[in-house]
Amino acid sequence: MAERSPGPSGTSGHRPKHALSTGRHVRATGLFLVLMVVVAGFVYPFVVTEIAQVIDAPAANGSLLHYPNGTVAGSSLVAQNTDAPYLFWSRPSLSDYNLTLGAQTAPGPSDPNLTALLNETIAYMDQYGIGTVNATVPFWWAAPSASSIDPDLVPQAVLVQVPRVAAANNLSIGVVTALVNKHIVNPPFPDIGVPYVNVLSLDLDLIAMTGR
Amino acid sequence: MFAVGSLWDIVFLVALVIAVAPFFGAYLGRVYMDRPAFGDAILAPIEHAVYRLLGTSPRQSMRAREYLLAVILVNGGVFAFLYGFFFFQGLLPYNATHAPGMSWDLAFHSASSFTTNTDFTHFTNESQLSLGSLMIAWPLALFVSAATGLSVLVAMVRGFVRRDGTLGNYYVDLVRTMTRVLLPLAFLFAILLVLFGVPETFRNLVVAHPITGGTQHLVFGPVASYTSISLLGTNGGGFYSANAASPLANPSAASNLFETFVMMLIPFSTPFAFGQIIRRRNESWPYMGTILIVFAIAVGLFIAYQAATNPALLGIANLGAQSNGYPVGQETRFGLPEASLFQVVSVYSNVGANNMQISALSPMAQLVLLFGMFTQSTPGGEGTGFATLLLFAVLGIFVGGLMVGRTPEYLGKKITTGQVRWAALALLVHPALILVPFVVAVAGGFVSTAGSIPVSAHTFTAVLYEFTSEAANNGSALSTAQFVDSSTFFNVTGGIVMLIGRFLPIWAMLQVGGKFSEQEVLPPGPGTLRTATVTFTIYMTLFLIIVSVLLFLPVIALGPLAQILGGA
Numbered sequence: 001m002a003e004r005s006p007g008p009s010g011t012s013g014h015r016p017k018h019a020l021s022t023g024r025h026v027r028a029t030g031l032f033l034v035l036m037v038v039v040a041g042f043v044y045p046f047v048v049t050e051i052a053q054v055i056d057a058p059a060a061n062g063s064l065l066h067y068p069n070g071t072v073a074g075s076s077l078v079a080q081n082t083d084a085p086y087l088f089w090s091r092p093s094l095s096d097y098n099l100t101l102g103a104q105t106a107p108g109p110s111d112p113n114l115t116a117l118l119n120e121t122i123a124y125m126d127q128y129g130i131g132t133v134n135a136t137v138p139f140w141w142a143a144p145s146a147s148s149i150d151p152d153l154v155p156q157a158v159l160v161q162v163p164r165v166a167a168a169n170n171l172s173i174g175v176v177t178a179l180v181n182k183h184i185v186n187p188p189f190p191d192i193g194v195p196y197v198n199v200l201s202l203d204l205d206l207i208a209m210t211g212r
Numbered sequence: 213m214f215a216v217g218s219l220w221d222i223v224f225l226v227a228l229v230i231a232v233a234p235f236f237g238a239y240l241g242r243v244y245m246d247r248p249a250f251g252d253a254i255l256a257p258i259e260h261a262v263y264r265l266l267g268t269s270p271r272q273s274m275r276a277r278e279y280l281l282a283v284i285l286v287n288g289g290v291f292a293f294l295y296g297f298f299f300f301q302g303l304l305p306y307n308a309t310h311a312p313g314m315s316w317d318l319a320f321h322s323a324s325s326f327t328t329n330t331d332f333t334h335f336t337n338e339s340q341l342s343l344g345s346l347m348i349a350w351p352l353a354l355f356v357s358a359a360t361g362l363s364v365l366v367a368m369v370r371g372f373v374r375r376d377g378t379l380g381n382y383y384v385d386l387v388r389t390m391t392r393v394l395l396p397l398a399f400l401f402a403i404l405l406v407l408f409g410v411p412e413t414f415r416n417l418v419v420a421h422p423i424t425g426g427t428q429h430l431v432f433g434p435v436a437s438y439t440s441i442s443l444l445g446t447n448g449g450g451f452y453s454a455n456a457a458s459p460l461a462n463p464s465a466a467s468n469l470f471e472t473f474v475m476m477l478i479p480f481s482t483p484f485a486f487g488q489i490i491r492r493r494n495e496s497w498p499y500m501g502t503i504l505i506v507f508a509i510a511v512g513l514f515i516a517y518q519a520a521t522n523p524a525l526l527g528i529a530n531l532g533a534q535s536n537g538y539p540v541g542q543e544t545r546f547g548l549p550e551a552s553l554f555q556v557v558s559v560y561s562n563v564g565a566n567n568m569q570i571s572a573l574s575p576m577a578q579l580v581l582l583f584g585m586f587t588q589s590t591p592g593g594e595g596t597g598f599a600t601l602l603l604f605a606v607l608g609i610f611v612g613g614l615m616v617g618r619t620p621e622y623l624g625k626k627i628t629t630g631q632v633r634w635a636a637l638a639l640l641v642h643p644a645l646i647l648v649p650f651v652v653a654v655a656g657g658f659v660s661t662a663g664s665i666p667v668s669a670h671t672f673t674a675v676l677y678e679f680t681s682e683a684a685n686n687g688s689a690l691s692t693a694q695f696v697d698s699s700t701f702f703n704v705t706g707g708i709v710m711l712i713g714r715f716l717p718i719w720a721m722l723q724v725g726g727k728f729s730e731q732e733v734l735p736p737g738p739g740t741l742r743t744a745t746v747t748f749t750i751y752m753t754l755f756l757i758i759v760s761v762l763l764f765l766p767v768i769a770l771g772p773l774a775q776i777l778g779g780a
Binding site for chain 2: 118
């Protein structure tokens, strides 16, 4: 330690120095802020981005999913509207899967709008015979998510869609079930999070299989 | 209900933080002491070059008044830069999404919000904020506000060990916080977030072509570097308006646990930084005990109420069983205990990020979150949270001393009317900042409700939550479709509440530290209250809880309690 730099702390020897004049304070503040804008606003994100693009480019670029011809289909981290009988559906979105609208507010627990929303969703799903297959619509499927773009679904909610998807694609239930099982992501360690299925990557594999 | 076995990971995470905190806290304390410290060989020359550039040096130790002047100047500069940037962002570069400039009141609210470490937003990031605002303007506040909080805390703590009336040099504290704490950790955590799947790119807008036709606009950016400092600095702003609920900012259960750790690291370590600076490490534990008791009760209650069935939905035909937690306003991938731990940590550390929708929570869970913002100090935000706990301690020791006839002194420094007056002011301004604007908003008809719906208990809670979050510089929001908070009234009052709620307590913390610093150290006598004890820990915990409950019970009764009892 340099003996001539009694620093910011210590128990003794702090003779109060002359206070900086206000002008010197303004100058120090201005210079500090310019330095900080350069460091925090440019150097920091640019350096992290350069490294990120080297160590994990697919993640750094938004986990994009592509069609076989290379066109961007979407991101595995953003749900899409897959509302067609031959596709698996995500959770309902209050923003209609429009990321630029931001997250939309879900109704509170005792809000009558919540009951109405759930009834509407369930009625829609019932048209496609979900009720006859499983007797109930899984709660985690019918409920609006926090982000409005939750791309994942609990396996149970994907499996109840198998009969509809299999019929619409002229595939056997066994083949579609096997495809779903392949897409179930289990936690890396027991009980960290829950098993789930990424709906968009499942649907992309499905259309690759059926050639639609 | 969930199996108890699934709690192991959150118990493990909290245990990990408690194990790391004494060591990281000791490091943190040494950053602010004039001792040889890890990293000197590389960092000391850089720091000294910056001091010379700024025209200051560690030898120029400031008194409370000068320290405060420097804090006001630097933070005022941040505020002005942000206000200008947001107001003119439509004309500035990095704006692929064509976000227009903000109105004067929205720019005022946003600049106040980010400068004060609150990061409460009254806008939708994806459409109302340019990439330049997200990458250049906002992160300036993310770094400086966090560094300011830590600097003010150590300045106050130095008052206990100095006798010359000075508290240190604010610029030196800021620079050392940047070089030795925030920049290296934010950098490391940002890289790790990328490995967890968070985007980090300058391609702002990608057009995707969904299977069913049409297009989908995907908004990206340097999300990992932004999220890293936002959580580490207990800011809590989100790159996306869904904040940490967005899969792009928090892609998996693993990233969720990691982000929880990032939020906990500094707030749970500061008690030990305090012990290091005053050179009495055993004085850290009473505070750590107080924090852990309140925090553990909060987590337990929150999980229990989130696991409970919502009786309002039992009548819905064809709806599956309510199992594995309550899914409305929740994300699939996290799991109930993990999501809950994140949310409680976020609010209790005054980060204010959210990985779920607070408006969709049960009223009891909302009340748990509100309580964390009432105390502001279990563990509270970067630096200021623990400084608030020290103010509680000053008051508590004074009151306790009066009750048992002991000399009111702490760490060999006498607690005089001067300190008590400032501590009481800082703690009383908090309820005043919540209750006064709250009453004005509700009674003055400024709460615009959708249609002609009267102000319900739920809306009442939303307005209460809004001002509580702003006064505590928290930033989490209980937004509901029935309560529009982006009006001129809420922008202006909210901005003022945040500024006073930040800088008046900072003034008080510096004054208390300054007054201690002017005093000689007394040798411990027979009348000295011993503070490194279990008794003091229990006393502090009860003092904190009772004072907070007494201050806020009336207003709790009108909002969350009315919801719980009346089912409205």
